Amino acid sequence: MRKFWAWGALIFGMLYFILPLLGMTNFSLKMRRGVYSLDAYAVVLGDPRFQATFTYSILMALATIVFGVLLVVPTAYWVRLKLPGLRPYIEFVTLLPLVIPAIVIVFGYIRLYNTSSWLPLTGSITGTNILLMFGYATLALPYMYRSVDTGLRSIDIATLTEAAQSLGAGWTTILARIILPNVLVAVLSGAFLTFAIVIGEFTMAALLNRPAFGPYMQLLGANRAYEPAALAVMSFALTWGCLGLIQLVSRFQKGAQSAT
Amino acid sequence: MSSDSSAAPPPARAPFRLPLHWLGAAPFAIFVLLFLIMPTMRIVVGAFQTPDGSFTLDNIRGLFTTSILSAYWISIKISIASALLGCLIGFSVASAVVLGGLPKWIRGPLLTFSGVASNFAGVPLAFAFLATLGPVGLITVFLKSQLGIDLRALGFNILSFWGLTITYLFFQIPLMILIITPALDGLKREWREAAQILGATNAQYWRMVAFPILLPSFLGTLALLFANAFGAVATAIALTGSSLSIVPILLFAQIRGDVLGNPHLGYALAFGMIVVTGIANTIYIWLRARSERWLK
Amino acid sequence: MSFLTLTSLQKSFGPVQVVKDFNMSIEKGEFISFLGPSGCGKTTVLRMIAGFETPSGGAITIDGRSQQNLRPNQRNIGMVFQAYALFPNMNVAENVAFGLKVAGRPKAEIDARVKEMLGLIKLDHLADRYPYQMSGGQQQRVALARALAPKPQVLLLDEPLSALDAKIRVSLREEIRQIQQQLGITTVFVTHDQEEALSISDRIVVMNAGKADQIGKPADIYNRPATRFVANFVGTLNLIEAKVVDPAANRVSIGDQGVTLREPLGNAKAGDTVSLALRPEAGSTAPDARGDTALTGEVVSSNFLGSVIRTRMKVGDSIISFDMFNSPGLVPPTVGETVTLRFTAGDLLVIRD
Ligand SMILES: Nc1ncnc2c1ncn2[C@@H]1O[C@H](COP(=O)(O)OP(=O)(O)OP(=O)(O)O)[C@@H](O)[C@H]1O
Ligand SMILES: [Mg+2]
Numbered sequence: 001m002r003k004f005w006a007w008g009a010l011i012f013g014m015l016y017f018i019l020p021l022l023g024m025t026n027f028s029l030k031m032r033r034g035v036y037s038l039d040a041y042a043v044v045l046g047d048p049r050f051q052a053t054f055t056y057s058i059l060m061a062l063a064t065i066v067f068g069v070l071l072v073v074p075t076a077y078w079v080r081l082k083l084p085g086l087r088p089y090i091e092f093v094t095l096l097p098l099v100i101p102a103i104v105i106v107f108g109y110i111r112l113y114n115t116s117s118w119l120p121l122t123g124s125i126t127g128t129n130i131l132l133m134f135g136y137a138t139l140a141l142p143y144m145y146r147s148v149d150t151g152l153r154s155i156d157i158a159t160l161t162e163a164a165q166s167l168g169a170g171w172t173t174i175l176a177r178i179i180l181p182n183v184l185v186a187v188l189s190g191a192f193l194t195f196a197i198v199i200g201e202f203t204m205a206a207l208l209n210r211p212a213f214g215p216y217m218q219l220l221g222a223n224r225a226y227e228p229a230a231l232a233v234m235s236f237a238l239t240w241g242c243l244g245l246i247q248l249v250s251r252f253q254k255g256a257q258s259a260t
Numbered sequence: 261m262s263s264d265s266s267a268a269p270p271p272a273r274a275p276f277r278l279p280l281h282w283l284g285a286a287p288f289a290i291f292v293l294l295f296l297i298m299p300t301m302r303i304v305v306g307a308f309q310t311p312d313g314s315f316t317l318d319n320i321r322g323l324f325t326t327s328i329l330s331a332y333w334i335s336i337k338i339s340i341a342s343a344l345l346g347c348l349i350g351f352s353v354a355s356a357v358v359l360g361g362l363p364k365w366i367r368g369p370l371l372t373f374s375g376v377a378s379n380f381a382g383v384p385l386a387f388a389f390l391a392t393l394g395p396v397g398l399i400t401v402f403l404k405s406q407l408g409i410d411l412r413a414l415g416f417n418i419l420s421f422w423g424l425t426i427t428y429l430f431f432q433i434p435l436m437i438l439i440i441t442p443a444l445d446g447l448k449r450e451w452r453e454a455a456q457i458l459g460a461t462n463a464q465y466w467r468m469v470a471f472p473i474l475l476p477s478f479l480g481t482l483a484l485l486f487a488n489a490f491g492a493v494a495t496a497i498a499l500t501g502s503s504l505s506i507v508p509i510l511l512f513a514q515i516r517g518d519v520l521g522n523p524h525l526g527y528a529l530a531f532g533m534i535v536v537t538g539i540a541n542t543i544y545i546w547l548r549a550r551s552e553r554w555l556k
Numbered sequence: 557m558s559f560l561t562l563t564s565l566q567k568s569f570g571p572v573q574v575v576k577d578f579n580m581s582i583e584k585g586e587f588i589s590f591l592g593p594s595g596c597g598k599t600t601v602l603r604m605i606a607g608f609e610t611p612s613g614g615a616i617t618i619d620g621r622s623q624q625n626l627r628p629n630q631r632n633i634g635m636v637f638q639a640y641a642l643f644p645n646m647n648v649a650e651n652v653a654f655g656l657k658v659a660g661r662p663k664a665e666i667d668a669r670v671k672e673m674l675g676l677i678k679l680d681h682l683a684d685r686y687p688y689q690m691s692g693g694q695q696q697r698v699a700l701a702r703a704l705a706p707k708p709q710v711l712l713l714d715e716p717l718s719a720l721d722a723k724i725r726v727s728l729r730e731e732i733r734q735i736q737q738q739l740g741i742t743t744v745f746v747t748h749d750q751e752e753a754l755s756i757s758d759r760i761v762v763m764n765a766g767k768a769d770q771i772g773k774p775a776d777i778y779n780r781p782a783t784r785f786v787a788n789f790v791g792t793l794n795l796i797e798a799k800v801v802d803p804a805a806n807r808v809s810i811g812d813q814g815v816t817l818r819e820p821l822g823n824a825k826a827g828d829t830v831s832l833a834l835r836p837e838a839g840s841t842a843p844d845a846r847g848d849t850a851l852t853g854e855v856v857s858s859n860f861l862g863s864v865i866r867t868r869m870k871v872g873d874s875i876i877s878f879d880m881f882n883s884p885g886l887v888p889p890t891v892g893e894t895v896t897l898r899f900t901a902g903d904l905l906v907i908r909d
Contacts, residue, residue: 007360023398078285201494459629
């Protein structure tokens with residue numbers, strides 16, 4: 001009896017998730033009347049605006065990841081090593097982006113960094129790009145920080161640092177050569193998650209008027225029928241790929257740990 | 261510090277090293293201040309300011325008009341509905357897998373899939389549901405042509421309260437599964453056995469022991485899912501355009517083009533969002549701390 | 557008829573037989589300990605009594621009533637777990653009241669009984685505390701009170717003390733014993749600590765690989781181990797290999813020294829090897845020591861342990877260790893010295909495997 005209900009709940013849940021995925025895949029293949037075809041994909045992939053916005057978002061994601069790592073790894077390391085009393089506060093702050101909706105944060109950017117302000121970031125294209133990248137870094141902060149901090153917990157950073165110092169290493173060397181390789185898996189999983197978040201992000205890019213992939217998808221959705229479904233399939237595959245890589249990487253780490 | 265004065269004088273450099281420690285956290289502090297705290301404060305302060313900068317409560321008062329209140333009300337309703345259903349369905353699935361005696365191998369794939377699905381939000385999610393429950397979607401067409409059920413005629417519309425709720429569930433349910441599975445794992449076998457040997461039936465065990473233990477996690481996750489749905493902008497816009505007047509869509513339109521005719525009313529609108537999600541998350545953090553204390 | 561009987565109890569997990577033909581009769585009010593090494597099946601037997609595991613064979617009766625087909629909540633049994641297993645969402649009083657509450661007792665009766673139970677474990681002042689606010693020892697006492705509150709017919713304790721530190725372990729085991737005697741409740745106590753079992757039990761069951769090797773009073777188990785396993789597991793007995801010289805006269809030789817035993821050798825033949833046990837405190841090397849039997853050997857080691865001095869000497873192929881009480885005049889033997897240990901022949905036990 002218990003098993004019956006258990007299977008029932010599981011199958012109901014699976015149906016709920018499989019049907020939309022099936023629906024969008026099915027729809028994306030129906031552009032040509034009467035037969036299944038990859039026309040929708042061909043149209044999307046051939047669209048120069050797709051190529052431009054997708055490239056833009058990938059570059060933004062990579063920039064966000066680099067900036068996020070440079071910001072989070074030294075900070076998390078330093079806080080654990082020298083300022084442990086600060087940890088609860090930092091942790092609280094890094095969780096704030098989950099509480100404050102992205103639309104509110106970007107609203108603040110627009111008012112704070114407009115052309116007539118002390119830091120007119122939105123005045124130039126480069127400035128706006130940088131602002132958007134900072135915005136993405138803020139959105140990714142909870143995931144990045146948590147991931148890296150957990151990674152640091154599992155290694156004895158105090159001993160590693162002292163050992164490196166006794167061999168004459170400077171701070172940059174310690175961070176780049178000792179700490180980073182040891183938390184690489186944590187950094188990577190934070191990076192993949194950041195990538196998944198940035199690549200389809202809509203709100204910030206739309207309100208800052210940047211030609212990113214998210215607003216492009218929305219625009220296409222408002223005007224076309226089949227192409228959006230093709231985009232949804234590709235996005236899902238991309239998300240799946242990123243999170244699959246996280247699984248792979250962390251499994252790899254487990255294997256490496258049990259081997260030593 | 262002063263208690264050291266009787267000992268040998270410390271090296272002259274020592275007092276100057278203290279600020280250097282703090283400098284290590286400075287880049288992070290500056291970043292967070294500039295791109296998280298200050299923008300948010302700007303909104304909060306702006307909500308209480310007139311255009312020329314003096315203090316006022318008019319903006320907040322301005323929220324209490326029928327159209328804005330109803331936007332909040334629909335937003336809150338959708339968030340509550342999708343959070344409640346997400347919790348219930350997610351809980352059923354998680355407990356089926358953890359406690360229902362299903363094969364062990366299901367667990368790993370389920371959690372991996374939940375991780376992916378809970379991040380599959382935004383624009384593409386809306387497309388997936390349009391392609392499924394929209395006017396020419398997979399299920400709509402199937403029901404109409406094969407079973408003769410016309411969803412439209414029954415009053416169902418994907419661009420509606422229920423349409424949005426069902427769509428949100430796609431990321432709400434997996435999030436619940438991800439959070440509640442560890443809590444279900446935390447139910448010790450001994451608690452069930454201790455209850456049984458003391459004469460409790462299975463129902464009594466659930467009512468008096470397991471459910472109260474899970475309740476904080478359950479309510480906490482409810483609050484988190486609520487905030488999650490309340491702040492979701494992209495899915496709503498991609499799904500409904502501007503046909504459904506919920507707070508995030510209203511705010512989006514206001515930022516784009518001052519549809520309310522008063523820039524500072526936009527601040528108040530955003531401030532209201534912070535207040536609602538802030539309350540929900542405070543509840544979450546508080547309840548979570550409580551359940552962690554128990555499960556120590 | 558005994559109060560709790562286990563008849564040819566068996567349990568297999570898949571192909572592995574964990575409990576083999578376990579027989580035991582326990583009288584009303586008795587305190588029985590199951591003693592044995594890790595993995596020998598103690599917990600499994602206990603869980604079968606409680607109804608959490610279904611026996612693969614055999615029968616369990618309590619007060620003449622078969623427990624077969626009774627679910628745990630239909631049996632009238634109290635149980636204390638190693639990890640306390642207090643309900644974390646209830647305070648002490650609510651935990652203790654749980655069994656009465658699910659049985660639907662009136663509130664006044666529950667309150668009175670909870671009060672009585674808390675008095676019994678001397679924790680009246682902590683009634684409002686939650687489990688996470690208490691020490692392990694306190695939690696385990698609450699668990700005991702919770703198990704006893706519904707007046708069970710039988711109390712089962714599965715290594716209730718092994719998560720606690722040494723001092724509390726000793727005081728709590730005495731408290732458990734005293735409460736058990738006060739209430740006269742039939743109790744089965746599982747432990748792998750022999751001192752624990754010896755100090756508080758009416759009878760001990762020494763378990764080995766799913767079977768009861770020996771059942772007896774603590775003194776019997778300690779002084780007259782029935783098998784080599786029991787001798788090894790309980791106490792620090794010397795096991796000495798001896799060669800039978802003359803079975804009719806009970807004569808054996810240890811190394812090349814002849815000894816006459818009090819005990820019959822059974823059906824051993826001349827030339828057979830038998831195992832003898834000797835308690836370390838049975839003999840002495842002091843010049844005025846008395847005894848009808850003596851063994852001479854070379855001292856291998858000598859350790860000062862506070863109240864006693866433990867010396868190990870080599871006789872033939874066997875190492876024999878013996879304890880002498882420390883006294884100011886005593887000169888401890890030195891390594892390499894030859895000493896003579898005197899004891900009564902009756903102290904040498906023949907071990908049958
Ligand atoms: N549910 C089970 N499935 C398979 N094997 C089991 C199960 N429960 C116990 N066993 C096996 O049965 C044997 C006896 O276990 P049991 O828990 O009764 O030992 P124990 O005497 O209580 O040991 P300990 O002192 O470590 O608690 C062990 O080898 C154990 O691995
Ligand atoms: Mg055990």
